[in-house]
Amino acid sequence: GNVExxxxxxxxxxxxxxxxxxxxxxxxxxxxxxIEKALKKAVPMVRCIEAVE
Structure with missing residues (x-):
């Protein structure tokens, strides 16, 4: 699968x-x-991630 x-x-x-x-x-x-852990490490401005449909 993929993530968009x-x-x-x-x-x-x-x-x-x-x-x-x-x-x-x-x-x-x-x-x-x-994904959230990697994004927060690479981009400090990321607070959280949410899945949407």
């Missing part, structure tokens, strides 16, 4: 999970422990 960037507003990054990631039971864990 939908929006960034005031440090909140909105992402859409597509393909096999959209229905994966581990997608929330992937977002929080993988």
């Amino acid at each position: 960037l939908v929006d960034i507003d005031d440090g909140v990054v909105k992402l859409r999970l597509v393909g096999s990631c959209a229905s994966c039971s581990s997608s929330t864990m992937t977002l929080k422990m993988g």
Whole structure:
């Protein structure tokens, strides 16, 4: 699966999970422990991420 960037507003990054990631039971864990952690490290202005449909 893939992740699409939908929006960034005031440090909140909105992402859409597509393909096999959209229905994966581990997608929330992937977002929080993988993507959010990496984004916060690389881009300090990121406060959190949200999954959108």
